[in-house]
Amino acid sequence: MANLSFILGIIGNVISILLFASPIKTFCGMIKKKSTGDYKGEPYITTLLSTSLWTLYGIINPDGLLVMTVNGAGAILQLIYVILFLVYAPKDTKVKAAKLVGVVNVGVLGTVTAVTLFAVHKNTRLTFVGILCTALTIGMYASPLSAMVPNAVGLFLGSAQLILYVTYKNKPVSTNPSEAIEEEEEEEEEGGSAHPGRRGIEMNSSLVNV
Known part of the structure; x- marks a missing residue:
C-alpha cells in the first residue's frame, strides 16, 4: 500500500507540474510580442x-x-511568469502588479513564514500552515463564483417582478375617489342594495336637506 501511495503521488505530481507549465505557451507569445496583451497578472501572483x-x-x-x-x-x-509579466506589462499595469507582488508574495508570505517558525508551537505548525493553504486553495477555486452572485440576485428579483406583474396585470387601479364611488354604485345597482343601512342614511339626509 505504501508503494502504491507513493506511485500515485508521483503521478499526481507529474500532472500538477504539467498544469503549472501550461502557461509557458502564453508567455512565449508575450516574449515575441513584447507585450502582455489582455492577460492579467493576478492569477500568477x-x-x-x-x-x-x-x-x-x-x-x-x-x-x-x-x-x-x-x-x-x-x-x-510561477515566479518566472510573474517576472516576465512585470517585464512586458504596460507601465500602469506593471506598477499595480508590482505593488500586489510586494503585498502578497513578500508581505503575506514573509509574515506567515515568520509566524510559523517563531510564534507557533512546533506541534501545531503543520496544522496552522495546512489550514492556511487549504483556505487559500479553496478561495482560488471558488473566486469565479463571485461573478455569479449578482446574477443570481438579479434572477430572483426579476422573477419576483414577473410574478407580481402576472398576478395584478388584469386588476385596474383607480386613483380617483369619484370613480371609485361610481363603480361601487354600479355594483350595488347590478346586485341589489348591498348596504341597506347606508341607503337609509342617505334618504334621511335628503329629507333633512329638503
Whole structure:
C-alpha cells in the first residue's frame, strides 16, 4: 500500500507540474510580442503565494517530500511568469502588479513564514500552515463564483417582478375617489342594495336637506 501511495503521488505530481507549465505557451507569445496583451497578472501572483505556502507545508512535514517537490517546482515556474509579466506589462499595469507582488508574495508570505517558525508551537505548525493553504486553495477555486452572485440576485428579483406583474396585470387601479364611488354604485345597482343601512342614511339626509 505504501508503494502504491507513493506511485500515485508521483503521478499526481507529474500532472500538477504539467498544469503549472501550461502557461509557458502564453508567455512565449508575450516574449515575441513584447507585450502582455489582455492577460492579467493576478492569477500568477496568487498561485505563486499558494505554491510557496504549500512548499513551506512540505518542508515542515516529515512526510511532505512529494508536496514540497511539486509545489517547489510550481513556485519556481510561477515566479518566472510573474517576472516576465512585470517585464512586458504596460507601465500602469506593471506598477499595480508590482505593488500586489510586494503585498502578497513578500508581505503575506514573509509574515506567515515568520509566524510559523517563531510564534507557533512546533506541534501545531503543520496544522496552522495546512489550514492556511487549504483556505487559500479553496478561495482560488471558488473566486469565479463571485461573478455569479449578482446574477443570481438579479434572477430572483426579476422573477419576483414577473410574478407580481402576472398576478395584478388584469386588476385596474383607480386613483380617483369619484370613480371609485361610481363603480361601487354600479355594483350595488347590478346586485341589489348591498348596504341597506347606508341607503337609509342617505334618504334621511335628503329629507333633512329638503
